Amino acid sequence: MDPAALARRATRWHAAGLASSDAGQPGRAARELRAGLRLAKRHPALRDIHARLLISLAWAESERGRVELGFRLLDEAEALVAPPQRPILLGQRALLLKRSGRNAEALRQYDESIGLLSDLTHPPDLVKALNNRSLVHLEAGNVRLARADLRRCAEVAARHGLGLHVAMARTNLGCLDVIAGDLPAALRAFARSDADYRVLAPGRLANLAVERARALVAAGLYREAERQLASAVERATQQQLGHTYADALQVRAEAALLAGEPVAAARWARRARAAFLGRTNVRRAALAALLELRADQAVGEVDQATVARRAGVLAGRLARLGLPEDARVAGMVRARALVAAGRPRRAAELIGRQAGPRRTDRLDTRLLWHMARAEVAASAGRSAEARRSLLAGMTALHRHRARFGCADLQTGAAVHGRDLARAGLAAALAEGSANAVYRWSERARAQALLLPPVRPPDDxxxxxxxxxxxxxxxxxxxxxxxxxxxxxxxxxxxxxxxxxxxxxxATPGPRDAAPPTPAPLSAVTAQLAGAALVVYVAAGDVLRALVVTDRATSVVVLGDRGTAEEAVRRLRADLDGQAGRAMPARLAAVVRAATRQDADRVGSMVLDPVLPLVGDRDLVVVPTGLLLTTPWHALPACASRPVTVAPSVGVWLAARRRLNAGRPAAESAAVTVVAGPGIPRGEAEARAVASLHQGAVVLTGPEATPAAALAAMAGAGLAHIAAHGQHQTENPLFSTLELAGGPLMGYDVQELRTAPRTVVLSCCDLGLTDVRHGDEALGMPTALLAAGTATVVASVSRVADEAATEIMVAYHRAVVAGRPPAAALAEAVRGNQPPSFVCFGAG
Incomplete structure (x- = not known):
């Protein structure tokens, strides 16, 4: 065949192979490139295209796990390559070296390659080299150099219409944002790249899913990260993306460790280490080994002296591999293991030689440093120093959280402080000071609700x-x-x-929000105005109650936390079963008796032990975990007692301040009453409630749309909504109130510029919340409190329409008579069934 014809056909195969490589399909690329090679080998005049095919094939084969073959192909190409193609060869060799963990060699090759490339003659090769060199700088901690490479890469790619490479540069800039802690910016970048990849290179989505999962782990949303990683592993396996596959396994280990599943984390880390070793990448294998070590330490059953020895060896290896931050992490793991193994002096020597956390360190590194310092100090009896280290860690976490503008990320971030919070509470309990227990409980609970509200930008x-x-x-x-x-x-x-x-x-947060400081107990007592405060805290499996009255402050041991939470679940299930069901009289009596029995059981575990301290006072309750969903008025001791429920004392005080600040205007503030469709007595309830409030705005029938309801609620003194409600456990901010033409959701509430002072939700379930680590609650009540509402009245179970109407009309009658919301609700539920409504917020 004519050499020119052979060259044209080989060039077409080369172009196809490059396109497949760019699209993240190395298996297909290898087949196409080998087809071109068979043609190029048929004539000695085709040296140039022969060399280019070998260079491109080297990446495809190495990505499929055949790294040594990739290097041999590059050696073969070197004997054929013409001077103009030499920088391309250097760049490809650098990529294989980097993927093998030989970063110092890779950087030298990239420097030489980029020095020879021009954006006028080789723009695609230049942007690839710049993009890849940025990753070497990134792994070395040189964020400034990495960002400079990526910006230049994006500029050159945009100038030459290389849209895919613009998206790839944007993705890696997002990775820099993850390291810098600016997760909203990173997630915005990943979302834009996702849209581009779906059009330009769907094969790149596997790698993007790994990077997005890494950001979600940093945000504390480990379940969402798991979903991304499951997709990434499947795609990477199908596409033979060996490096992406190994990377996904490692991030899976990070997610499992954060989720409190160390056995699974160790398993994923071992698989990642094996995958990286199979690619001869000893650097990444060492990082996977560090994850495995941390998981083994968290299991607790592994001998800690052995963990300390392994950590010491690994710290040295990481340092030699040019991973200083990770070497310091191994040192912290070693110090903690030495404390646990009963060698506190050796641990103190080790931690004393380590420098403090650096500004550029990952959040995880900084929090682990404070945790290790605290444990070493505590083991030496320096409790004040240990307390300062724990507080410093919680402050660092707060600054991290303040970079987020949405409740989903703000509440998710708490998981990063789990160990710090547990250690602080355990130390406070050991100290035996009720004041210390109060202060630490406040620092570790529902912190997201104390951040200044951020209204999402128009999107x-x-x-x-x-x-x-x-x-x-x-x-x-x-x-x-x-x-x-x-x-x-x-x-x-x-x-x-x-x-x-x-x-x-992607919504940015307030950033400069100062860490909240718990109010003095004297200020709390003043606000209680004769009521009693009961704060529930859990240390391990033991549930306790901190009780504050105008006479004393005490800590009471209640019993097993899991047993109490299961009793609450049973009670709520009883109430759900009764709601709206017509039952024979005998069966109804049996069900009511079972409900009373379960209510007595809950009361005996969580309330009866504190009754001698609280007497007949009104209650302000700060629950922990699933106790936040307790139907308090179902308990015998609270049948007619005003009870206010708040996620934290700080949230309650903030709601009280909003209540008092708005009191002068409350007399003239508008009242909005809304009735959704499909409720037989909904419109009658709305009319009855509105008749008690002069000048109330009433929305019923087709007028009761979400848009109309939100407009009428804005700035109202009181908003009452009677509608079908549904709490979504998986995504609480998608919990709904069914209105005309569609539902009103938790996400809608965030759009309110001025939230109603009081909101009453006459519907099923919308008092429920998803409780995350750190007692961070997410649901319709907390969405309203975060938006600025002072008090929310809602049901924590299903409720029959007729019963709801009776309770709601009685509630509003009491409010009009001058009762505060909590007292009005206590009066309304007295003698009415089911008593599932709860007063959240200010009370």
Whole structure:
């Protein structure tokens, strides 16, 4: 065949192979490149295209796990390559060296390659080299150099219309934002790259999923990270992306460790280490070994003296590999293991030689440093120093959290402080000081609700998705009522929820918010005005109550936390079972008796032991975990007692301040009453409630749309909504109030510029919340409190329409008579069933 014809055909195969490589499909790329090679080998005049095919094939084969073959192909190409193609060869060799963990050699090759490339003659090769060199700088901790390379890469790519490489540079700039702790910026970058990859290179989505998962782990959303990683592992396996596969396994180990699943974390870390060793990448294998070591330490059953020895060896290896921060992490693991093994002096020597955390360190490194310092100090009896280290760690976590503007990330971040919080509370309990227990409990609980509220910026994409979701949910509801199947809607519903949630993640936070300082107990007592405060705390499996009255402050041991939470679940299930069900008289009596028995059981575990201290006082309750969903008025001791429930004392005090600040204007503030569709007595309830408030705005029938309801609620003194409610456990901010034309959701509440002073939700379940680590609660009540509402009245179980109407009318009658919300609710539920409504916030 004519050499020119052979060259054209080989060049076409080369172009196809490059396109497949760029699209993240190395297996396909290898087949295409080998087809070109077979043609190029047929004539000695085709040296140039022969060399280019070998250079490109080297990456494809190394990505499939055949790294040594990749190097041999590059050696073969070196004998053929012409001078103009030499920088391309250098760049490809650098990439293989970097993927093998030989970063110092890779950097030298990249420097030489980039020095020879021009954006006029080799723009694609230049942007690839710049993008890849940035990753070497990144692993070395040279963020400034990495950012400079990526910015130049993006500029050159944009100038030459290389859209895919613009997206790749943006992705890696997002990785820099993750390291800097600016997760909203990172997630915005990843979202934009996702849209580009879906059009330009779907094969790149596996790698992007790993980077997004890394950001979600940093945000504390480890379950969401797991979903991303499951997809990434599947894609990487199908596409033969060996490096991405190993990377995904390592991030999976990080997610499992954060989730408190150390056995699973150790298993994923071992698999990642094996995968990296299979690619001869000893650097990444060492990082996986560090994860495995930390997981083994967290299991607790592993001999800690052995962990200390392993950590010492690994610290030296990481230092030799040019990973100084990770070497310091291994040193901290060693110090903690030495304390646990009964060698505190050796641990103190080791931690004393280590420098403090650096500004550029990862959050995890900084928090681990404070934790190790605290344990070493505590083991030497220096409790004040230990306390200062723990507080410094919680302060660092607060600064991290303040960079987020959405409740999802703000509440998720608490998991990073789990060990610090447990250690601080355990130390306070050991100290035996009720004041210390109070202060530490406040520092480690519901901190997200104390951040200044951030209204999301106008986002047309999120707004459009939210409106489509609303309409689709309305169609699903109509189909359900008509008995038609709804399965076809589910994938689109999930996709829309994902878009809305991910757009919200990108909202920047207040940043400069100072860490909240717990108010003095004297100030708390003054605000209680004769009421009693009961703060529930859990240390391990033991549940305790901190009781504060105007006479004394005490800590009372209650019993097993899990048993109490299970009793609450049973009680709520009883109330759910009774709601709206017509039962024979004998069966109804049996069910009521079972409910009373379960209510007595809950009361005996969580309230009866503190009654001698609180007497007949009104209660302000700060629950922990699932106790936040307790139907307090179902308990015998609270049947007619005013009870206010708050996620923390700080949240309660903030709500009280809002209540008192708005009191002068409250007399003239508007009252909004809304009734949704499908509730037989909804409109009658709305009319009855409105008749008690002069000049109330009433929205019923087709007028009661989400948009109209939100407009009427803005700035109102009181808003009452009677509607079907549904709490979503997986995504609490998608909990709904069914209104005309579609639901009103938790995400809608965040759009309120001025939240109503008091909100009453006459519906099922919307008093429920998803309680995360650090007692960070996410649901409709906390969404309203975060938006600025002072008091929320809602049910923690299902409730029959007729019963709800009776309670609600009685409640508003008491409010009009001058009762505060908590007292009005206690009066309204007295003698009415079921007593599932709870007063959240200021009371």
């Amino acid at each position: 047309p994409v999120a707004a459009e998705a939210l409106e489509e979701l609303r309409q689709l949910q309305h169609r699903v509801r109509q189909a359900e009522l008509a008995g038609r199947p709804t399965l076809a809607f589910h994938s689109r519903l999930e996709a829309l929820q994902r878009v809305i949630r991910e757009r919200a993640w």
